[in-house]
Amino acid sequence: xxxxxxxxxxxxxxxxxxxxxxxxxxxxxxxxxxxxxxxxxxxxxxxxxxxxxxxxxxxxxxxxxxxxxxxxxxxxxxxxxxxxxxxxxxxxxxxxxxxxxxxxxxxxxxxxxxxxx
Amino acid sequence: xxxxxxxxxxxxxxxxxxxxxxxxxxxxxxxxxxxxxxxxxxxxxxxxxxxxxxxxxxxxxxxxxxxxxxxxxxxxxxxxxxxxxxxxxxxxxxxxxxxxxxxxxxxxxx
Numbered sequence: 001x002x003x004x005x006x007x008x009x010x011x012x013x014x015x016x017x018x019x020x021x022x023x024x025x026x027x028x029x030x031x032x033x034x035x036x037x038x039x040x041x042x043x044x045x046x047x048x049x050x051x052x053x054x055x056x057x058x059x060x061x062x063x064x065x066x067x068x069x070x071x072x073x074x075x076x077x078x079x080x081x082x083x084x085x086x087x088x089x090x091x092x093x094x095x096x097x098x099x100x101x102x103x104x105x106x107x108x109x110x111x112x113x114x115x116x117x
Numbered sequence: 118x119x120x121x122x123x124x125x126x127x128x129x130x131x132x133x134x135x136x137x138x139x140x141x142x143x144x145x146x147x148x149x150x151x152x153x154x155x156x157x158x159x160x161x162x163x164x165x166x167x168x169x170x171x172x173x174x175x176x177x178x179x180x181x182x183x184x185x186x187x188x189x190x191x192x193x194x195x196x197x198x199x200x201x202x203x204x205x206x207x208x209x210x211x212x213x214x215x216x217x218x219x220x221x222x223x224x225x226x227x
Contacts, residue, residue: 035216044221045154045162045207050214059215062118095161099216103150103168105209107161 002026004034004096004108011114012086019082020111022096027106029077030054033099036070036081039110040092050099051079086115119143119212121219128225134196137222139208141189149211151191153182156205156221165206166193200226 007021024034035050049060053072060070072079079096096108120142129135139151153166164173166182169191179196191210195202203226208219 033214037216037218044205045156045218047216047218050216061215097162102171103152104173105152105154105162105164105167107154107163110161 002098002100002106004098004106006094006096006108006111009112009114011116013117014088014115015085016115017082017084018086018113019080020094020113022079022081022108024077024079024098027098027100030074032101034072034079035097035099036068036079037095037097038064038092039095045095048081048094053077053079086113088115088117091115119210119217121208121210121217123206123208123219123222125220126223126225128227129198131198131200131226133198134194135198135224137193137195137206137208137224139191139193139219141191141210145186146189146191146210147184147186151182151184152209153191153193154207154209156207158204162207195224198226202226 003025005023030053033050036048038046047061048064049070051058051070051072053074069082091114093110093112095110097105122140150168154162155165156162169184170182181194183192205221207221
């Protein structure tokens, strides 16, 4: 069974750094693109970027390039999304999702990030 | 940049059939597979349709997906509507290998 388990919710202050995680199991972690998707309160899904853990090839949406860093640790089948300096506008639910070779997407449960002074 | 456009909302009565469209901005929507996701309030998205018209495991056959090249659109059709189908639905495709999401459609079953 494919599972993506994300780290718990976070409450941070503007300017702080943050790294959230997404642990995959039940599939070949190294050979499937895994991505991050933002959902701001009451809004739709926004693609942030994807990573191919096998060779760490990473692609970013132009909207998020330079704003976040996506990485993966193959040894523990975990992908990460990190910020160096959070803003209030980063408040959202962040989902990870894995795209299998048959274009079936499996989703994590989401991580709520709240940025407030 | 390739974009997908969906109606903001649709509504229909229980037992009826509803179709949600997803129109590509450029190129041919048939050039890349389209997926459909369902998101109920307070929950993560789940896959309903993949590769244009394949139902994900456990999805009832009331759900179907199709492509219409003449209108450069994909469609999700739900027949025999049930109140449990009330949710947000998102289409997804690709711009090269990058993921592209439609803006989402709120389905109300009333």
